[in-house]
Amino acid sequence: MDEKEKLIEAYRAMVLSRTLDKKIVMSQRQGRVGFYTPTMGQEATQIGVSMALKDEDLIFEYYRDVPLMLHRGVQPAAIIDQIMGNSSDSEKGRQMPSHYSAKEHNFMSVQSPVATNLPLAVGAAYSLKYRKKDGLVLTTFGDGSTSTPDFHAAMNLAADFDLPVVFLCENNKWAISFPVEKQTRAEIWKKAEGYGMRGVKVDGNDLLEMYKTAKEELERVRKDGKPVLIEAVSYRMGPHSTSDDPSKYRSDDVKEGSDKDPLVIAERKLKMLNYIDDGIIEGIKKDAKENIDRIFDEREKIPPPTPETMFQDIYEKSNWIIDEEKGEIL
Ligand SMILES: Cc1ncc(C[n+]2csc(CCOP(=O)(O)OP(=O)(O)O)c2C)c(N)n1
Ligand SMILES: [Mg+2]
Numbered sequence: 001m002d003e004k005e006k007l008i009e010a011y012r013a014m015v016l017s018r019t020l021d022k023k024i025v026m027s028q029r030q031g032r033v034g035f036y037t038p039t040m041g042q043e044a045t046q047i048g049v050s051m052a053l054k055d056e057d058l059i060f061e062y063y064r065d066v067p068l069m070l071h072r073g074v075q076p077a078a079i080i081d082q083i084m085g086n087s088s089d090s091e092k093g094r095q096m097p098s099h100y101s102a103k104e105h106n107f108m109s110v111q112s113p114v115a116t117n118l119p120l121a122v123g124a125a126y127s128l129k130y131r132k133k134d135g136l137v138l139t140t141f142g143d144g145s146t147s148t149p150d151f152h153a154a155m156n157l158a159a160d161f162d163l164p165v166v167f168l169c170e171n172n173k174w175a176i177s178f179p180v181e182k183q184t185r186a187e188i189w190k191k192a193e194g195y196g197m198r199g200v201k202v203d204g205n206d207l208l209e210m211y212k213t214a215k216e217e218l219e220r221v222r223k224d225g226k227p228v229l230i231e232a233v234s235y236r237m238g239p240h241s242t243s244d245d246p247s248k249y250r251s252d253d254v255k256e257g258s259d260k261d262p263l264v265i266a267e268r269k270l271k272m273l274n275y276i277d278d279g280i281i282e283g284i285k286k287d288a289k290e291n292i293d294r295i296f297d298e299r300e301k302i303p304p305p306t307p308e309t310m311f312q313d314i315y316e317k318s319n320w321i322i323d324e325e326k327g328e329i330l
Contacts, residue, residue, distance in 0.1 A: 004273075004275050006051060007207070007208070007211075007270060007273075007275055008270070008275055008276060008280075009071075010047045010048070010050075010051055010071065010207060010211070010266075011207070011266050011267070011270055011276065011284070012284050012288075013043075013047050013050075013067065013070050013071035014043040014044065014047055014067065014207070014262070014263055014266060015263065015284050015285055015288045016070055016076065016288045016291075016292070017039060017043055017047075017066050017067035017070045017071075018040060018043060018263055018288075019285070019288040019289055019291075019292045020066065020070070020076050020079065020080075020292050021038050021039050021040050021066065021238075022040070023292050023293070023296055024036045024038075024080070024083060025038055025238065025242060027296065028242040029242075032300065033083055033084065033097070033242075034085075034097055035096065035097045035098070035241060035242055035243065036083055036097055036098055036241065036242050037063045037064050037098040037240070037241045037242075038064075038236075038237075038238035038239060038241070038242070039064050039065070039066045039067055039238075040236075040237040040238045040256070041172060041205075041234055041235045041236050041237030041238065041254065041261075041262065042064060042067065042170055042172060042204070042234050042236070042262075043067040043207075043262050043263065044204060044205055044206055044207040044210050044234070044262035044265070044266060045168075045170050045204035045205075045210055045232040045234045045262075046065055046067040046068035046071070046140070046170070047067050047068065047071045047207060047210075048204075048206075048207050048208075048209070048210025048211040048213075048214050048232075049068065049138065049166075049168055049210065049214040049218075049230075049232075050067075050068045050071040050072050051071070051211045051214065051215070052211065052214035052215045052217075052218040052219075053072065053138065053218070054135065055106075056106075056133075056134055056135035057106060057135045057136050057137065057138060058106045058108070058121075058124050058128075058135065058136075058137045058138070059072075059105075059106055059107050059108065059137075059138045059139070059140075060108045060117040060118070060120055060121035060124070060137065060138070060139040060140075061100070061107055061108070061110060061117070061138075061139075061140050062110060062114070062117060062140050062141050062142065062145070062170075063098040063099060063100075063110050064098075064142070064170065064172075065100075065110075065140055066079055066100075068140070069100060069102060069105070069107060072105050072107075073105055074100075074102045074105055074107070076291070076292060076295050077295050077298070077299055078090060078100075078102060079100065080295065080296055080299040080300075081299055081302065082095070082097065082098075082099070082100050083097045083098065084097075084299060084300065084302070085097065085304065085305075086299065086302040086303065086304055086305070087302055087303055087304060087305045087306065087309075088299070088302050089305070090102065090103070091109070092305050092309050092312070092313075093304060093305040093309075095109070095110075096112060098110070098241075099111070099112065108120065108124075114141065114142065114144065114145040114148060115141050115145040115146075115148040115150040115151050115154075116150055117139055117140075117141065118139050118141060118145075118150050118151055118153075118154035118155075118167070119150055119153055119154045119157070120139075121137045121138075121139035121154065121165055122137075122154045122157050122158045122161075122163060122165055124137050125137040125158065125163035125164050125165045125227075126161060126163055128164060129161075129162075129163055129164065129225065135164075136164040136165065136166060136218065136221050136222060137163075137164060137165045137166070138165075138166045138168060139154075139165060139166070139167055139168065140168045140169075140170055141167075141168075141169060141170070142169070142170055142171070142172060142175060143169060143170075143171040143172065143173065143174075143175060143180045143183055143184075143188060144174075144175020144176070144178060144180075144183055145169075145175075146169060146183070146184065146188055146191065147175075147183055147184065154167070155167065155191070155192070155195045155197060155227075155229065156195050158195075158197070158227040159195040159196045159197040159226075159227055160195075160196070162225055162226050162227075163225070163226075163227055164221050164222070164225050164226070164227065165221075165227040165228075166217065166218060166221055166227070166228055166230065167227065167228065167229045167230065168230050168232060169188050169189075169229065169230065169231045169232065170204065170232055170234060171188055171204070171231055171232060171233045171234065172234050172235055172236035173233075173234075173235055173236065174236050174240065174246075174250070176240045176244060177240075177244075177246070177248070177249040177250075179250075187201065187231070188201075188229075188231040189201040189229060189230070189231035191229065192228070192229035197226070197227050197228065197229055198217075198220075198226070198227075198228045198229070199228070199229040199230075199231070200213060200217060200228065200229070200230050200231070201230075201231045201233065202230060202231070202232050202233070203232075203233060204232030204233050204234035204262075205233070205234050205235065205260060205261075205262045205265055206262070206265050206266075206269070207262065207265070207266040207269070208266075208269050210232060213230065214230070217230055234262065235254045235260065237253070237254050237255075237256065237261070267281055307329060307330055308326075308330065310329070311325070311326050
């Protein structure tokens, strides 16, 4: 795929995830979905990095990474199934919504305590190095997650052991209602130096900038096997979750369709390159809307997991304890 096709495909994934995001939020307001963590505003950050990944790479993502997952080939149906916790859900309805995984695309499962994915990513990178395997490990997290012991432990170990980890901080300026200015006195990318690691800051609202930086940085990690911290500055355009009301604590909203919207920035730049025009944009948006509406309606009809599934995946073979419990419940 040449660069032009790659960028158009990335733009298509941005539109798809924006469309899916809005559909899920709207459905939650209609009582059709329990809970969800919206991704609007972080599409360019995630897809720009995804464009620089290879199939063999391992990803320890966090709850806001739907655009990254969609761009890497996870189907919208799988995201909807997880949110609904239906019988097709990869987590069998046992996880909170927005706690995805996708084994076939090397996405590990999302954990609720923030930044706990970081030490796991470092462990996986150690394993890659020990077994002399190709590939790198990408781990993603928010600005607020840098205030955890896990961030420190993971950064230090990855640098000290020279491990191929890409730490992608998706700085969306907020940790629920807590602004990044109050979260830390230092710029996040600069913290890398304290661990003896390379750190870079990039405009996470700009797909082309994000891709350029990710390409350079990931190539470097593949070559020298050393970690990097990328701080991608974007903006959480929606609420923290569907249970949050940001009007209670902030007024500096970036409106959808405004100059700061990553989708608008991508459209402007891709038009300047003559890669897309208004007709193509309209077609991509129409296709996304039709597809997501159709898929959502289909997935909504899937029944919840049956009670039997509760007893699966506990032991390889059933035993008397499981059998006894089954007898009480089923
Ligand atoms: C260790 C831990 N502390 C607190 C929480 C509650 N919590 C859930 S999400 C969140 C905000 C995280 O903000 P950030 O890392 O910036 O990610 P964002 O949600 O903005 O993408 C908090 C405090 C948690 N899940 N885990
Ligand atoms: Mg944040």
